[in-house]
Amino acid sequence: MNLNRFNLVDWDDDKWAEGFAGLMTLLIAFILMWVIVNVPAYLDTALVFMLMLIVAAVIAGLDSIKENTVIFAYAGLGSLKKFLPAFAIGSVVGLILQFSNLAIATPFSVNISTGFIAAMLFTVVVASYVEEKFFRQVLPFSAANQLKNAFGVNGWVIPSIAGAILGSVGFGLFHYFVYGGATGSILSASIFGLVMLAGNLFFRSGGFGWGAHLVNNLIVVLAAFGFSLIYVYAFIALMLFLAFRKGLGGVLRA
16 A cells, blocks of 8 residues: 555655654653553553554554555644644644533543642653554544555545544543543534644644644643633643744745
8 A cells, every 4th residue: 555645745744743643652751651650640541542542553563664654644733834734733722622512521520639730740751652653643544544545446536534433432422532521522522633643634743633632632621720820821822833934934924
């Protein structure tokens, strides 16, 4: 199978993206090991995240070694010029969604008994990165690969739609079964996942979903601990400034 049919080649995962993703994976793994040892309240979820991180990292590695694999597909962060605008706009979208019915605030996310640092590391840094990597950058495209090749489906429309639905519904079910909450959270998280995937496809970068997810979780944690959201606005402003430095205007006009 030629991954050009998925339009993944023009995501331009350059050496920066590969290096940054590798460093982030190592950092997240170390944070998870610290959480497993020091934060018992997050133990079960941390073990699940560690498994998801390992699976996603292995698939990303296999895809980079053999780009024409018919089993897996990985849509990475893209070049720095694509990543920064995607992350910045995603941050704005995350802010908007947090104040709508599509916010994915869960009982787990507002657990203040663990302390502010643990909540920031686990909910904001780890959860946003691991969930986006697994449910948005690996699962939809790998599932479409499987449907196309294992079942001989004609064309890419049905496999692509099925992969997107699988990744989004999987994300919704994951939040419900792992974090708890009302069954309505399955629908809201699933729609959130579809929005993130659509943004990733538009910018050709996983940075959109990551930015939105990170800001969504950041607002939840700051609010839970009584901090002002001015820090969120400052973070988004910084991301937008950096993005415009890298040509955000040209990306939006394209």
